[in-house]
Amino acid sequence: MPEKADPFSEHRCRPGCGACCIAPSISSAIPGLPQGKASGIICPHLTPDMLCAIFDSPDRPAVCANFSFDPLICGNDREEALNIMYQIEKGSRESQV
Ligand code: SF4
Numbered sequence: 001m002p003e004k005a006d007p008f009s010e011h012r013c014r015p016g017c018g019a020c021c022i023a024p025s026i027s028s029a030i031p032g033l034p035q036g037k038a039s040g041i042i043c044p045h046l047t048p049d050m051l052c053a054i055f056d057s058p059d060r061p062a063v064c065a066n067f068s069f070d071p072l073i074c075g076n077d078r079e080e081a082l083n084i085m086y087q088i089e090k091g092s093r094e095s096q097v
């Protein structure tokens with residue numbers, strides 16, 4: 001999930017992306033959304049500059065805190081990240097049927 005940039009890391013969160021706060025469903029409670037959120041819903045804590053407004057809050061969902069930049073998921077740009085994450089969501093929905 002959007003991280004504070006580490007300028008020395010080769011693999012780091014892309015400024016202005018926020019894809020991981022939009023495409024994935026989150027089943028745990030998010031402040032203001034006790035049931036979590038569905039895939040494709042923009043998290044209400046995503047700021048206009050695509051940062052997490054509750055990054056340092058203990059109420060930030062653990063799933064957010066546990067996810068960090070992964071080139072296989074984040075892809076080369078925001079569109080690719082969204083596409084990959086929607087595919088993952090689709091796959092996990094189909095496996096539950
Ligand atoms: S999808 Fe990846 S690059 Fe984009 S905000 Fe999330 S962690 Fe950062």
Ligand code: SF4
Nearest residue numbers: 001021043046052064
């Ligand atoms: S709580 Fe923060 S990190 Fe988690 S989805 Fe919302 S904006 Fe993203």
